Amino acid sequence: MDIQISCQYKKNSNLLRVVSAQLKRFAASVQDNTKIFVAFVDDPVMKELNLRYKKLDKTTNVLSFEINQTDPQDGALIIGEIIVSVDTAKTEAANAGLHAYDRLTELFIHGLVHLSGYDHTINKKEAVRMKRKEKELMEKIHTIEKNRRRRA
Secondary structure (H helix, E strand, C coil): CEEEECCCCCCCHHHHHHHHHHHHHHHHHHHCEEECCCCCCCHHHHHHHHHHHHHHCCCCCCCEEEEECCCCCCCCCEEEEEEEHHHHHHHHHHCCCCCCHHHHHHHHHHHHHHHHCCCCCCCHHHHHHHHHHHHHHHHHHHHHHHHHHHCC
């Protein structure tokens, strides 16, 4: 998996550098010919996108958009785009007693699982199934990071 990350959020570049590196390591562990675009934005940008695409005049933590097209340059399947609000993620992390790194990673995984066809809004059974998949992927990320720290 190839992951293309854009950081339109300029307030805490070190936080996003660390998270971006972690997401790239995760993507490298997925052995397929797919591509995902990720954008880190602030709340005003997220609110604008949420209004434009979801008709909701408020910010949200993550949006995902399916693309499912082949990249003519390299033949990779572009799965979609995940947009994460750093402002909202930081607020949610503080409220939950989490580190912002962890919340940003969780939101990326949430968007990725949506792009994989899961939808927690369908019914409770699907929400449980989606949560299980998110947990599985978060465990994979934690394992990758733990192994990286051991080697360092």
